[in-house]
Amino acid sequence: MEQYILLISTQDAKGLIYNISKILFANSINIEQNAEYVDPETKNFFMRSVLSGKISENILLKELKEVLPEGSLIKLNKKTKKDVVLLATKESHVLGDLLIRYVSGELNANIKAVIANHNTLKSLVEKFDIPFICVSAENISRDEHENKMIEQISQFNPDIIVLAKYMRILTSNFVEKFSGKVLNIHHSFLPAFIGANPYKQAYERGVKIIGATAHYVTNDLDEGPIIYQDVVRVDHSYSWEDMRNAGRNVEKVVLSNAFELLLNDRVFVHRNKTVIL
Amino acid sequence: MEQYILLISTQDAKGLIYNISKILFANSINIEQNAEYVDPETKNFFMRSVLSGKISENILLKELKEVLPEGSLIKLNKKTKKDVVLLATKESHVLGDLLIRYVSGELNANIKAVIANHNTLKSLVEKFDIPFICVSAENISRDEHENKMIEQISQFNPDIIVLAKYMRILTSNFVEKFSGKVLNIHHSFLPAFIGANPYKQAYERGVKIIGATAHYVTNDLDEGPIIYQDVVRVDHSYSWEDMRNAGRNVEKVVLSNAFELLLNDRVFVHRNKTVIL
């Protein structure tokens, strides 16, 4: 029996749960898991249900649409592996961690390709029998390079694009093209240390804790909705390289946790924040 | 408009959410917050809803009872301050923390009294204009002492009894008398270091992290359902007294977090574990 994940985001209204559950009940659909949340400020209602039973997708969506307010987000995703493309540059710690998880069967995903702007990681990626595509940025303009990247990515039609330490700034063109699909790991506890070289900034400031932040990519660099964060304690004896090394462990864990939330359809975006059900 | 908290724990069944939400909808009751959980092993269904509207308690309970399986737990609590009695012995750090929170208005509770088996904390408690009752255990049997304690506690008819470092073992008589109402803080990361002097045990074992555990009290000492835990890092330079001091901060935070969960009716007990909605 197939499982589906139903995602609803809409303006709250009286009887919403009643109306939705009535439809599910009438269609003999089981609710395996159910979580709801109403934002007390905006009165937006979020619901994530894991459904099972003989589900006729079109009928269910049509019936839900009829009882929900105009403009509601209603998604019904079959619970299957998502297609993923990884973007990288030269650093191997985050990418390598994803690859190891992948071959270990820990990720509910199909990694279609790794695309990088350097060749450094080619041999690592190919160890895992995953296509590696290098799109060099040398001697071409930023726009040209990005268009080539978009072309390469698009052929795989990915559900999620993971920036596994992809060290280039994306234009709004890219961001809009893959809106709501791009996951980034930022090597600081945002919003502390926005921008370049956060570990050096953290070292200079003398902080006692450093962190990492996984977020959706939006047009504002390092300002997208935060999905997951974690931290690790440091002290005066840490050089900035020591902080970077300590931070790498956190980056891996944070990205991997955020990725898992996306793979399981657990993240809603609402007013530049995330609601995680 | 008054708020209520509806708690339901029952065997899962098809249409449960539909049937419950139908009744709420029919009675024009708003669902302000809603959380559900189904234990995948036992198929037990848990629901906690914050309701508002003109609610007729008896009618609502009767209608819910009609659609829910025989033997379901159904509670409808008005969202008000709960009556609490604190039990203590000689240590002031946890008790003092609760009292400071209380006078700061942080606790949604009425602290009716502090009852202790020693007089040590009398002057501290009376600073806060809270009745302090000493029930000395000297020269009387364990049972006699406990009966006196029960008598003193019972006059306040408390919703919750907090053992704020009450260092005496409770008999099954006491536990059954106040079943599901007694919250304890254990000064270790249970199940590590059960029993006496956990900080000395932790020191001897050379652990690198210590913790504290808040749990419901049941007949099996230190074996009741765990509500909240937290930890703090230690190292070789900590004597066991240093560990105890570091642990005190954790004890305070853990107990206070667990207490808040209870004050907000967020904890279900199921098979010696807690479900927190």
Add this chain to the structure above:
Amino acid sequence: MEQYILLISTQDAKGLIYNISKILFANSINIEQNAEYVDPETKNFFMRSVLSGKISENILLKELKEVLPEGSLIKLNKKTKKDVVLLATKESHVLGDLLIRYVSGELNANIKAVIANHNTLKSLVEKFDIPFICVSAENISRDEHENKMIEQISQFNPDIIVLAKYMRILTSNFVEKFSGKVLNIHHSFLPAFIGANPYKQAYERGVKIIGATAHYVTNDLDEGPIIYQDVVRVDHSYSWEDMRNAGRNVEKVVLSNAFELLLNDRVFVHRNKTVIL
């Protein structure tokens, strides 16, 4: 036998440890604890030793001065309780926590007074038999108020001034007057959310972790050397008030940990950072 804490901060040089330990050995002084650190960038040497034995302060300082480079910091503090003044405004959670620790004998300090710019906390403080002084800022200029504060503080000649949620900005006059003695708790994980209302800022940004920072006060607001930080996890269901409440637990623990480091002479300041031995 009295204990002393010896603190040395100086430019590193060959034979430094040898020269210092020679003097201690020659004076029959025991080294109970010893920690050293050399900053690899600036080559500054830090040393903290707990000494015991019959110690002639002047002779020891003179001999150490002879072997250490010109301009070295050399301090020899008797291991006794430090005199402390607490500054507050209206909030009781941090102040109350310090007071409870104080009456519980947890703090190796003499709290000489609580000085506040409002009368709100008077009754709380007086419960603990500690002088409460209100220096109202009404109808007087910022400078006038601060001068009155300085006057009141100065009469107690404190070793440490703790800003226990004192919500006024200090001028450079104040900061220089009590240079290196003023400990502040900032209600965010600095450098994130500098300035007013950090919990609202954190809520707006949708962070998944919030924190608190204890730091020395310098002329640059929220930019002083960081002593201790800690964090707590939050999620989308937290209103900014919920974040503030969760943050209060962290503020208490962070301030209390930093305060303890100061009471034990464990903090050096170096280039706007702290070295903690």
Add this chain to the structure above:
Amino acid sequence: MEQYILLISTQDAKGLIYNISKILFANSINIEQNAEYVDPETKNFFMRSVLSGKISENILLKELKEVLPEGSLIKLNKKTKKDVVLLATKESHVLGDLLIRYVSGELNANIKAVIANHNTLKSLVEKFDIPFICVSAENISRDEHENKMIEQISQFNPDIIVLAKYMRILTSNFVEKFSGKVLNIHHSFLPAFIGANPYKQAYERGVKIIGATAHYVTNDLDEGPIIYQDVVRVDHSYSWEDMRNAGRNVEKVVLSNAFELLLNDRVFVHRNKTVIL
């Protein structure tokens, strides 16, 4: 100029630091880093120094031996890569993490081989051009198998043996053969959940935090000196498999942190505990 790490563990005595630093000074040796610790209970003195300069190993050791008490541990290790053998069974998450770190240049080690009692991990290991040796335990006795393991390990003469989820119990013969060299990762926050299937135990007990422990292997299973621990929060919605998955992230980080401490000669063992300088 070569760097050395000097490790001393001995009974504390007056003038110890003076005597040691005199020798270093007389031999024109620089102390790059220095850390000392005296156990207040046993009065054992620990020292770890990073030295540089023209160092004549035999002379330095001889001179130190003359001034230190009989039976002192004195080690002088050149700061080079250590030779390591990894032992595994079937699980890839910890092993894979080590291999990725290794090819990324994060580990200051030579991984000489991976030896396993199953063939499952052969293809993963060989991706990284590291020898994989399978010593099957089928149809042979425990002792026979272990002797074969010892034989295979011994040919590499490793400084450290890492049990990267090697799921067989070692005899005292093995432990003594490689005494002080064997690092294990236990998948629980020891001493909680000793023995088999700690995640199932944790699930049954309903804990709210799970952890992992890296420790030296001694004859008492799960009772060796603890080197590093860490934890992660879980809740009622975690099945035991979810706990295991969450725990795997912790296992990786904990083992890798402990391994790094060993690679940098930072761990002393004293009375079944570790002192980490």
